[in-house]
Amino acid sequence: MTPSYNHSYLAYRIAKVLDQDDKYNLHIEMTLDINGTDYIPDIALYKKEQIDFLHDKIKADKPPLLLVEILSPKQAVNEVTEKFEVYLQAGVKSCWLVIPPTKTIVLFQDIQHPLSCSSGRFSDPVIDLEVAVEDIFS
Template identity: 65%
Template sequence: MMSPSYNHSYLAYRIAKLLDNGEQFNIHIEITLDIDGYDYIPDIAFYERKKIDFLHDKIKSEEKPLLIIEILSPKQSVNEITDKFEIYLKFGIKSCWLIIPPTKTVTICNDINHPVSYSMGIAKDEIIGVEIAIEELFR
């Protein structure tokens, strides 16, 4: 596993900040998901809002997030991420986003065969009901 780059960590913060209204989601950074006995660590995972039990922590989550966000790192390929998206979507995660820093692009994938990309304006995820302004994310 490679460690996140400078831009990668900045964008993870920006995304969480811009999408967190404090009401709708619990947002987790680099949580370990157990999917069919394999560990996956998405950059950001959104769960339905619920009370956090600080007394009883979990090392891995078997619970399905609603949304996964991956930020492309300098040494990753898009194919590596889309392979993970196939697994996530088959697992029952409703939406996957790929953030591509060099091109300032957000690709939303609710269906692996029909991703939608945004490089300006508002990226809208109709399935999850969230949106993000591209210019705000990449400022």
């Protein structure tokens, strides 16, 4: 699905919030191979490691700590949550569903117990991050 204008802007805002210190490597729209199926999350966050620019990889084969999916205008929530179920079973520790029209972030660390936040402070204990929702949707 082609990212929209708001989708692209929010990906930048979220990446900016996530790139606050030198603890993580941030990847945008990187192909992730999970059990032979390709997934392309909007943002993937890994623990900091040295990047080998001489030997690039076409696909990542290990799960990141965090995956972020920004809901596109023609995308159904169920489509994203089905991916989250796969991601979490594959070892991803945290998934964010960002819903632009309602300015909401939904945190999934367990597919059965999502936590949503539309104002105030949003917290993700997996990556030890707390951010004002308004900082993402400004």
